Amino acid sequence: MLGSFCQRTQRVVTPLRREFLGQLGGGFGTLALAALMANDAKGKQSDDAPYGHSANGSPLQFRPRAKRVVQLFMAGAASHIDLFDYKPELIKRHGEPADFGEHVEAFQDGLGPWKKPVWDFRPYGECGKPLSEVVSPLGEFVDEIAFVHNMVGKSGVHSTATLLQATGFSLPGFPGMGSWISYGLGSENENLPTFVVLPDHRGFASNGVKNWDSAFLPSEHSGTMVFPQNSIPITNLYPHETGKFVTPESERRTHEILAKLNRQHTSERPGDGRLESRIKTYELAARMQLAAPEALDISDEPQYVLDEYGIRDGGAEWPAEINATEEADCFGRKCLVARRLLERGVRFVQIWSGNDNGFPRRNWDSHEDLERDHGPLAQGMARGAAALIGDLRRRGLLEDTIVFWTTEFGRMPSTQGGLGRDHNPFVFTNWLCGGGIKGGVSYGPSDEWGYKPLDREHPTQVYDIHATILQLLGLDHKQLTFRSGGIDRRLTDVHGHVISDILA
Amino acid sequence: MICRQLLFRVGIVVLGWCSQVARADDDELAREALKIFQTHCVKCHNARDLAGGLSLLDGPSAFAGGVSGEVLDPGDPDSSYLIDLITTEGGRAAMPQEGPPLSAAEQETLARWIREGAVWPDGVVLAPPYQLDANWWSLRPLIRPTIPSTRANSKQKSERDTTEETQPHPIDAFIYQVLNERGFELSPPADRRILARRLYYDLIGLPPAPEELKAFVEDPDPQAYENLVDRLLNSPRYGERWARHWLDVVQYADTHGYDKDQPRPNAWPYRDYVIRSFNEDKSWGRMIEEQVAGDALFPGTVDGIEALGMIAAGPWDLVGHAEVPESKIDGKIARHLDRDDMVRNVVQSFTSITVGCAQCHNHKFDPINQVEYYRLQAAFAAIDRADKPYDHDPEIAKRREQLNAERTRIEEILAAAIAKLPPEEQSRVGEMELLLDDDVNSEELSDVAKAKRDLKGVKAKIEELPLPSLVYAGTVHHGQGSFSGTGPSGGKPREIRVLYRGEVTQPREMVEPGGLELVSGVSPEFFIPSNHDESDRRVALARWLSDRENGFTWRSIVNRVWQHHFGQGLVETPNDFGQMGGVPSHPELLDWLACEFRDGGQSLKSLHRLIVTSAAYRQTSNPSLDDPREDARLVADPNNRWLWRANRRKLDAEQFRDTLLLVSNCLDETMGGPGFQEFVMEKPEHSPHYRYELHDFFDAKSHRRSIYRFTVRSQLEPFSNALDCADPSQQVARRNESQTPLQALALLNNGLIMAMSQRFAEKLERLSEIQEINDPKQRLARQIERGFWEVTGRQPTLAEVEELTDFAMEHGLIQVCRVMFNLNELMFID
Known part of the structure; x- marks a missing residue:
């Protein structure tokens, strides 16, 4: 029946083919899709797909080392110098006039003297990686972590830089990394969203939802925001408060009658797959209403796990000043929820630390006082992140889960006059661990100041990180494409090299 | 035409061919090898078609390999997969798939080339096959086709045909032609109840009331349907419906987006302009000209100013402008990206040419080079996005214009008078608010005093005028600090240079404004004199866009309108008429409609009337089918490109929401003005928090039509978002349509x-x-x-x-x- 189609689309990689069909109007797309999917899944293992298929039926291009990803995004730009990238030269030169050897165009004018890391560093693990004491809980895991110290961005403006790290493009209107992965790999548990976002509950980072939007990809690949502490943790998961008339019994009948009337309607209109699909979404919705709260409920977690994550009793009143206990609690809750989602088959979880760069700072944009903001934020982050890695390892999930820490850019090795540091898009740090990542590695050093990459000709860019993560998931970043506005769009645009030095 | 042919020239592009090649032999060998790729391989192995995931157009792609991994192992032909593929066995080879095997000599050349290191000289790019298509449909001049004399097959008599035995509707004549060739026919007409509902939703975005429906069904007038069409087109609800489609394309929203996502409180006059213009059935050419250069082409009109909101409708990076000056790299990037958005928003919306693709390099698939892209940027070189003041009352507008001119004149006199003073006195002048006669002890100083008095007088008169209205538009910005715009320098256009790889740090030659060569019949030269005003650039662009010979423009708009009536365009990629886009299902119909529209007053309402009175539009979406897996029409044309039936359409977010309000007797039909808000705004001073969950859904102020919603760019209203509303950070030509559990949850629980x-x-x-x-x-x-x-x-x-x-x-x-x-x-x- 679909002969002409198959022929036309044969040489297109499957995700594109799937979407091509999915996009078609008139309603037969879905039917065609189903037929093709069935074809894809059947007996082509050996020839076309030596590495098997993903959950959505498309063949993988590499042997998958990981199945899922959790991304920790520090909004506002976390300082590599004070956390992960040890610069003894700065300690030596602390307070001396900063000489970058060239004109530096800072975001805010007025760079001051060299500024040593606010906290002491000491080595950890067999690899002896020095870490700042403010992130010391991560020391236990340095032998599993690959640090990339020569990340460079394209701009020192939060919005465009955040979009670049989140979506691979400096402009809004491109799908988030998690959306691409959802599109490329599909769902492992259709009762939960494939891509979940845990925003900082105090506000969105720059660009808000645009960082995890599906943009031109079909909307099911959008990051679904989850606010575990809210009475309705996912928008519209339960009846809005104006709908007090809804009772469990009326809800049961509603679904029953709706299905009946919709089936009758569908039976009179043969050949339109959308009608049946829509009926099925109501069944899935009902299942999600059960699955989501179960996944988000941490009340049955043992006390020692809550302690590890730094989670305090619910309902704590926090002081007005930023403090490490509160930061650990709010970041730790998101990390624990992330683990629960990942183990239930969510493909990509994105956790945000830091709100909208406003004041008082609950974000990493420490222009004024780095110790004041970075201290509590980093302690909280490190506690939650370390607990998450340890917890995943204990459960055997770290083997095929990538933990990926990032931020939109770094901070300057000099002050900007006072106690803070200005933006540094010229170098910053990422780190990864878990699924297929080689541990104990520090890849791509920055220069002695942490101002630019040591080898300025060969920096690492977000495209390389994205290409690497996609490959670990079994996807070729050059083949994961979607036609939009006349271009076969990719997460990595026209760039990207897999960083083989950090692969196990 | 000569230039076009140059663009299409076949052969190897020899950029930097010689420099990196060590030996002449290598050079010759590489040339031989690449010639083989050019002749036999790139037809399929190119950046567009990527057969097997492999492109052999350039070195990096070729060495990267394809789905099966690398195909070239420099130095070792035996382990190069490419050699396996091209080697003949029993007279056959795996590659080339479509064509005879390579000759023995060619096979040997490639083996030798690999053995000697597979040198692919830096920068050498082979010519892709797709640029060779000078005959691509959208590049052809727009010429009115004759209406075919085709009739319906004897069986397929539509309702209309029985009443008018003479000629079929012109649209149907084109459609019959395609259907007849395949032995298919139109489906029977939809019943009147279904047809009316379809028409209401299409034209006004709302359903008929039961009484209206019954009245139409029972109306004995043979012109009942035509009357209904006219009635709906004359309803103010029509403009509200169709403005939405256009606002999707031009990225309209009421906040800036990016960091902070602050409100844009004066965006709405542009939205109202679009609604009003559609309701007035303004000609499309006029609408194009107003939206690009209305201030200059239609001075003194409100529409000429409000229309400029189109240029500014897309996202704006506030921090990149307001906190970073143009002298810094980040400031340059922000302004470059800002102009890029203006170019795409204007040129792509009107012409469906994906010009943005030529920002970093020549367009890969269409004949647009990078210089041309920057020439388009130059049209917007003087302007920014800012609130533009204007007056609704033409008398006041005139008065304000006179006073402003007067002020400029006096300011010049003052400056001249000050210049005559000795230097030490010059610096004091600024401090003196008003010079009193007593202080004036020289003729020079008395000139200054007079000018200062006059200036104060004229400023007072300006202040007496009522406050002007504001629209957020593309305009010369008179600002201060980092975001000063070009106002302080008299609106002088910024210098626009070609940016190598789109990098602001790598500027190349300077360019003057101009159009695109690929548009046949319209000169890409703008012929602007060197001492021109900023607006002359936009005027030239507007005229180039609205030129009757610009086939892209007329095909683009009729295709967009068609799409919203049939659910899919005659061209399925309404924003891309290039070679990565689709081809028209009915090319002659498209051209006929474009000419009919262009030459018949460019009336959108006439175009709607023409389309919805066709039998093709009025057929049923639910013809009796054989088993869907067997039905001949479904097998041959599962997506209904030949229009053998109507397409069942899903309501979009606005149609759905407005229907809820209407049937619940809540719809407030107030037109225009600032948008209603469905959120509570917190912390407006830095980054506003748009708290949708705190909205009171019973609040009658929010029960207006969805077109009047205050749209938050970075955070769309969740209910509409679940229903696939347009993302105002993208030029949405056609919305996604999804059925997801989150959508079901929204429809149950919102x-x-x-x-x-x-x-x-x-x-x-x-x-x-x-x-x-x-x-x-x-x-x-x-x-x-x-x-x-x-x-x-x-x-x-x-x-x-x-x-x-x-x-x-x-x-x-x-x-x-x-x-x-x-x-x-x-x-x-x-």
Whole structure:
């Protein structure tokens, strides 16, 4: 029946083919899709797909080392110098006039003297990686972590830089990394969203939802925001408060009658797959209403796990000043929820630390006082992140889960006059661990100041990180494409090299 | 034409061919090898088609390999997969797939090339096959085709044909032609009830009231349908509906987006301009000119100013402008990206040319080079996005213009007078608010004093005028600090240079404004004199866009309109008429419509009338099918490109929401003005938090049509977002259509559904003729019948009434209303 189609689309990689069909109007797309999917899944293992298929039926291009990803995004730009990238030269030169050897165009004018890391560093693990004491809980895991110290961005403006790290493009209107992965790999548990976002509950980072939007990809690949502490943790998961008339019994009948009337309607209109699909979404919705709260409920977690994550009793009143206990609690809750989602088959979880760069700072944009903001934020982050890695390892999930820490850019090795540091898009740090990542590695050093990459000709860019993560998931970043506005769009645009030095 | 041919020239592009090649032999060998790729391989192995995931167009791609991994192992032909593929065995080889095997000599050349290191000289790019198509449909000049004399097959007599035996509707003539060739026919006409519902939603975005529906169904007038079409086109609701389609394309929103996402409180006059212009049925050429250069082409008109909102409708990076000056790299990037958005928003929206692709390099698939892209940027070189003041009262506008001119004149006199003073006095002048005669001890100083007095006088007169209105538009910006715009330098256009790889740090040659060479029949030269005003650049661009010979423009708009009537365009990629886009299903029909529209007054309403009166539009979406897996039409044309039936359409977010409000008797039909808000705004001073969850869904102020929503760019209203509304950070030509569990949850649980279920139930309960029924069950049944009519446009079956009435008896009418809002029958229009 679909002969002409198959022929036309044969040489297109499957995700594109799937979407091509999915996009078609008139309603037969879905039917065609189903037929093709069935074809894809059947007996082509050996020839076309030596590495098997993903959950959505498309063949993988590499042997998958990981199945899922959790991304920790520090909004506002976390300082590599004070956390992960040890610069003894700065300690030596602390307070001396900063000489970058060239004109530096800072975001805010007025760079001051060299500024040593606010906290002491000491080595950890067999690899002896020095870490700042403010992130010391991560020391236990340095032998599993690959640090990339020569990340460079394209701009020192939060919005465009955040979009670049989140979506691979400096402009809004491109799908988030998690959306691409959802599109490329599909769902492992259709009762939960494939891509979940845990925003900082105090506000969105720059660009808000645009960082995890599906943009031109079909909307099911959008990051679904989850606010575990809210009475309705996912928008519209339960009846809005104006709908007090809804009772469990009326809800049961509603679904029953709706299905009946919709089936009758569908039976009179043969050949339109959308009608049946829509009926099925109501069944899935009902299942999600059960699955989501179960996944988000941490009340049955043992006390020692809550302690590890730094989670305090619910309902704590926090002081007005930023403090490490509160930061650990709010970041730790998101990390624990992330683990629960990942183990239930969510493909990509994105956790945000830091709100909208406003004041008082609950974000990493420490222009004024780095110790004041970075201290509590980093302690909280490190506690939650370390607990998450340890917890995943204990459960055997770290083997095929990538933990990926990032931020939109770094901070300057000099002050900007006072106690803070200005933006540094010229170098910053990422780190990864878990699924297929080689541990104990520090890849791509920055220069002695942490101002630019040591080898300025060969920096690492977000495209390389994205290409690497996609490959670990079994996807070729050059083949994961979607036609939009006349271009076969990719997460990595026209760039990207897999960083083989950090692969196990 | 000569230039075009140059663009299409076949052969190897020899950029930097010589420099990196070590030996002449290598050079010769590489040339031989690449010639083989050019002749035999790149037809499929190119950046567009990527057969096997492999492109052999350039070195990096070739060495990267394809799906099966690397194909070249420099130095070792035996382990190079490419050699395996091309080697003949028994007269056959795996590659080339489409064509005879390579000759033995060619095979040997490639093996030798690999053995000697597979040198691919830096920068050498082979010519892709797709640029060779000078005959690509959209590049052809727009010439009016003759209407074919085709008639319907004898069996397929539509309702119209029986009343008018003479000629078929011109649109149908084109469609019959394609159908007849395949032995297919149009489906029978939809019944009037379904047709009316389709027409209402298409033209005004709202369903007919049951009474209107019944009146039309029973109307004996042979012109009943045509009358209905006219009535709907004349409804102000029409402009509200069709403005939405255009605002999708031009990225309209009421906040800036990016960091902070602050409100843009004066965006709405542009939205109202679009609604008003559609309702007035303004000619499309005029609308193009107004939106690009209305200030210069139609001075003194409100529309000429408000229309400029189009240039500014897309996202704006506030921090990149307001906190970073143009002298810094980040400031340059922000302004470059800002102009890029203007170019795409204007040129792509009107012409469907993906010009943005030529920002970093020559367009890969269409004949647009990078210089041309920057020439388009130059048209916007002087302007920024900012609030532009204007007056609604032409008298006041005139007065303000005079006074402003007067002010400029006096300022010049003052400056001249000051210049005559000795230097030490010059610096003091600024401090003196007004020089008193006593202080004036020289002739020079007295000139200054007079000028200062005059200036004060004229400023006072300006202040006496009523405050001007503001529209957020593309305009010369008179700002301060980092975001000063070009106002302080008299609106002088910025220098625009070609940016190597799109990098602001790598500027190359300077360019003057100009159009695109690929548009045949219109000169890409703007012929602007060197001492021109900023607006002359936009005027030239506007005229280039609206030129009657610009085939892209006329095909683009008729295709967009067609798409919204049929669910898919004649070209399925309304924003891309290039070679990565689609080809028209009915090329002659497209051209005929484009010419008919262009030459017939460019009236959108006439175009709608023409389309919806065709038999093709009026056929049923649900013809009797054989088994869907067997039906010949489905097998041959599963996506209905040949239009053998109507497409069942899913309501979009706005149609759905407006329907809820309408049937619940809540719809506030107030037109225009600032948008209604469905959120509570917190922390507006830095980064506003748009708290949708705090909105009171019973608040009548928010019960206006969706087009009047205050759209937050970075955070769309969740209910509409779940229903695939347009993302104003993208030029949306065609919305996504999804069925997802989150959408089902929104339709079951969102506060609007709950609030409107309650209001709908209240309305039904208040219906006087039903209230008189004593039996509660019977009363409920009548209320449900009425509600069903409103929501689906039909009488429910007895079984349906019984089922729903039982449910209502037990749980209340409100529950039934919620069920009705979730019906597939409401969501999909036959």
